[in-house]
Amino acid sequence: MNTLLPPPNSSQPVIDPTGRAFYRHGLTLLNDAKVPFLVGGAYALECYTGISRHTKDLDIFVKPGDRDRIIGILVNAGYQADVTYPHWLAKAYYGEYFIDIIFSSGNGICMVDDAWFENACRRDILGVPVLLCPIEEIIWSKSFVLERERYDGADIAHILRVCADRLNWTRLMDRFGAYWRVLLSHLILFGFIYPAERGRIPDWVMHRLLALLADEIRGAPPSERLCQGTLLSREQYLTDVMRWGYEDARLQPTGRMSHENIAHWTAAIDIKD
Incomplete structure (x- = not known):
């Protein structure tokens, strides 16, 4: 279990009493049922970087096989829920507030598995003891969110600025696997965004990724389009x-x-x- 976190911040994302009560109740229900889950999204980002973001949702990450059990727990407590996208996302609702039940990613790549839990950190969220998504998995999943209307690259840069020395870089690169170019692109941008901080990225990481790029350049492009x-x-x-x-x-x-x-x-x- 990873316990290395920046010092805790006194602030958490601002939320009104109704939403706070819903989220606290949901987290407590899942804890009492001893169903494994992780907290991510704005709450995890605040814990890792100190950046607070007001949202009307709480992101929890679960293994695919636990999705229906979690939905059942929340429905039995009187909340509405549905499987919004069968390949990665379900939701539970209470008025304008909702809990995102995430078990993969929109592109199907970042499926939640045992390693998410083995490398999680403990922290209280809204006064409830929970596990946070590991830094490596947060970077991995956010790296692929490059929409026109939503770009998570700034979150990655902020996480790297604060947490680079805490990262398991080997594990992070293993997560990207064949998609190492995506990781390299974010690391190159980090050095552009923070010229004085680029030393936070270990030299061996950049050398290894650039060696992969050099090997790729020397080879012939793939024939498939x-x-x-x-x-x-x-x-x-x-x-x-x-x-x-x-x-x-x-x-x-x-x-x-x-x-x-x-x-x-x-x-x-x-x-x-």
Whole structure:
């Protein structure tokens, strides 16, 4: 169990009494039922960086096999709940407030597994003792959120600025695996954002990732026309797969999503124009 955290901050995201009571009750119910879960989102970000963000949701991360049990616990307590997206997300509601029950990621890559729990940190959230998502998994999952309307790169830069010396860099690189270019891109941006802080990234990490890049440059490009942009945005690369003939990297067997998953995820896009 990882217990290395920055010193605790006295502030937590501002929330009114109704939302606070709902979240405290939900967390207490899950603790009492001894069902494993982790707290992420704005509450974890505040614990790791001190940045408070007012939200009307609480993110909990669970293993896929525990999803329905958690939904049942919250429904039995009188809350509404549904499986919003079968490949990664369920929700429980109380008025305008909701608990996101996350068991993977929108692109299907960052599935919650035992390692999330083995490397979690303990902390009180809203006065309830919980486990926080590990820093490595937060960086991993946020690195792929590069939508036009939501970009999590700033969160990653802030986490690295505060927590770089606490990271298990080997484990983080293992999480990215074949998607190491995504990690490298965020680390390069970190050095641009914070020139005086770039030494926080270990030299050996940059050398290893740049060596992978050099090897890739020396090799021939793959012959298959694959678009991995869909792993970064569910909307911005639809033209590539729908009109330009690229294969969707989310789709099985390359990715973890089915045609039905992708269709459902795409249909939910808020078309503003």
